Amino acid sequence: MHKSNWMWIFPVAALGLMPVQQALAKTVKVTMKAVEAELPVDNAGKVMRTAWTFDGTVPGKTVRVREGDTVDFTLTNPETNSMSHSMDFHIAEVDVLNEFASIAPGETKHFTFKARLPGVYMYHCGTMPMQQHIANGMYGVIIVDPKNARNFPKADREYVLVQQQYFPDTSNTVALLENSGWTGSLINGKMFNYDPVHDGDAKQVLEAKPGERVRIYFVNANINNPVALHPIAGLWDRVYVGGNPNNTLYGLATYNVAVSEGSTFDIVSPAGRSTNVAIVDHAMGAAMRGAITVLMNKPDADPKKGRGDRITLR
Numbered sequence: 001m002h003k004s005n006w007m008w009i010f011p012v013a014a015l016g017l018m019p020v021q022q023a024l025a026k027t028v029k030v031t032m033k034a035v036e037a038e039l040p041v042d043n044a045g046k047v048m049r050t051a052w053t054f055d056g057t058v059p060g061k062t063v064r065v066r067e068g069d070t071v072d073f074t075l076t077n078p079e080t081n082s083m084s085h086s087m088d089f090h091i092a093e094v095d096v097l098n099e100f101a102s103i104a105p106g107e108t109k110h111f112t113f114k115a116r117l118p119g120v121y122m123y124h125c126g127t128m129p130m131q132q133h134i135a136n137g138m139y140g141v142i143i144v145d146p147k148n149a150r151n152f153p154k155a156d157r158e159y160v161l162v163q164q165q166y167f168p169d170t171s172n173t174v175a176l177l178e179n180s181g182w183t184g185s186l187i188n189g190k191m192f193n194y195d196p197v198h199d200g201d202a203k204q205v206l207e208a209k210p211g212e213r214v215r216i217y218f219v220n221a222n223i224n225n226p227v228a229l230h231p232i233a234g235l236w237d238r239v240y241v242g243g244n245p246n247n248t249l250y251g252l253a254t255y256n257v258a259v260s261e262g263s264t265f266d267i268v269s270p271a272g273r274s275t276n277v278a279i280v281d282h283a284m285g286a287a288m289r290g291a292i293t294v295l296m297n298k299p300d301a302d303p304k305k306g307r308g309d310r311i312t313l314r
């Protein structure tokens, strides 16, 4: 061994005695702006809705931190907006009447919380009527990566999928509660977003190479309905309930995702051949109205898809 390598041994040994969390936990600053905007819910861009969003997209940006990190969060509600808004992170253990309180146009809200548990969690606006703010698009995903990789094999690709019931008339807030009048299922904000089989205007699909482990971070942002998540022509190799590796289920065809639940799904396609899988909400009323996502497993898969900031395909 080269002499200089020995210099590393003592500092590394000392670090090993420190609690890992203390050594590696950091504070992550996250800022978001409430943006009221016109957005399409179809791939052709013909069906528009008045969306209420975080930062102008549905879902909002994916926040990603590590178990034990502290999130330092700021929400601004520009005075040009018409509504009050707020933020509720499902991983935050705080005071609903304090941190999650609404702010009027022109106000700013700041709070911090510790991401104590690994997993995948919904975040959303909690301002009343809450069903209207969520139906209008004010939701997103926070991924908390586990600090311990035990029982959590490395994924080759990762994708974020968020499903939402589409109600063309969100001003009828009672209809939202009665679950009447929804006409579409949005995946990351659009019907058949990644399904060119059922919608010729769909511009992209999820991609991976045959045999790769693909990890889906899934959040059910429906107003009322659970999601029967099933990969047609495949199986879930593992389902991490809540996205937490301590809650691992092995080998399932379908797993029911509760409203507001985030769970993580691993699928490993057969090696040595190209295949396609259709990830659906097997509740037909949702599937046929937009909740179908194509995962293409092929040797020439785009190496950038499912990695870095392309885990959410826009």
Ligand SMILES: [Cu+2]
Pocket (backbone or CB within 6 Å): 052, 084, 085, 086, 125, 126, 127, 133, 138
């Ligand atoms: Cu809101």
